[in-house]
Amino acid sequence: DGGITQSPKYLFRKEGQNVTLSCEQNLNHDAMYWYRQDPGQGLRLIYYSQIVNDFQKGDIAEGYSVSREKKESFPLTVTSAQKNPTAFYLCASSIDDSYNEQFFGPGTRLTVL
Amino acid sequence: AQKVTQAQTEISVVEKEDVTLDCVYETRDTTYYLFWYKQPPSGELVFLIRRNSFDEQNEISGRYSWNFQKSTSSFNFTITASQVVDSAVYFCALSETTGGGADGLTFGKGTHLIIQP
Numbered sequence: 108d109g110g111i112t113q114s115p116k117y118l119f120r121k122e123g124q125n126v127t128l129s130c131e132q133n134l135n136h137d138a139m140y141w142y143r144q145d146p147g148q149g150l151r152l153i154y155y156s157q158i159v160n161d162f163q164k165g166d167i168a169e170g171y172s173v174s175r176e177k178k179e180s181f182p183l184t185v186t187s188a189q190k191n192p193t194a195f196y197l198c199a200s201s202i203d204d205s206y207n208e209q210f211f212g213p214g215t216r217l218t219v220l
Numbered sequence: 221a222q223k224v225t226q227a228q229t230e231i232s233v234v235e236k237e238d239v240t241l242d243c244v245y246e247t248r249d250t251t252y253y254l255f256w257y258k259q260p261p262s263g264e265l266v267f268l269i270r271r272n273s274f275d276e277q278n279e280i281s282g283r284y285s286w287n288f289q290k291s292t293s294s295f296n297f298t299i300t301a302s303q304v305v306d307s308a309v310y311f312c313a314l315s316e317t318t319g320g321g322a323d324g325l326t327f328g329k330g331t332h333l334i335i336q337p
Contacts (some may be wrong), residue, residue: 140324142324142327147229147329147330148329148330149224149226149311149313149327149328149329149330150265150311150313150325150327151327152324152325152326155324165324195263197263197264197265199265206253206272206315207270208255208267208270209255209265209267209325210267211257211264211265211266212264213262213263213264214263214264216263
């Protein structure tokens, strides 16, 4: 089945540690996105990528990094510089840009202990 | 700057009632896209509808309908004869064209809809 997978579903991290969230899609989409969701809040854009080897900062990129070495993969690293990393992280993809429907993965819930 | 406002934080109705979720947006673009997504308790967002700024026709899909009014910058969502399975958080979102379409969606804070049996 085509879709977006994110792993792990739950992730616990100690303060000061970097952690990488996985996002894979087999929809052959060019564009991929990372969003952060906090309780009672909407989604906020962290990073986005329109093509392989290119990505741009979103509204809240500080403390995060990404790579786009393959079309189907867009991993997100939450670094120790991110001051409040506990949140629900959602990955999405669309055919070529955000004018089109974005398909979302199941999300990763990150908790910093 | 773009902004999406969903003033209703939480709505609770009894099953079979009709319910309308409000969405008001702000944009300087003349061409833009509006979306509604549903987020059930599992967390994954489910796409419901996309509407471009030049298409003001209302749309109906089964029990769901959408009312787009550019004059009031609103894109409201109505569920007719609500069911318990409709319980979820609903998000309205906006995509402008000035960024070339590559800069993601701007989401409202969502409306938590509770349908009581």
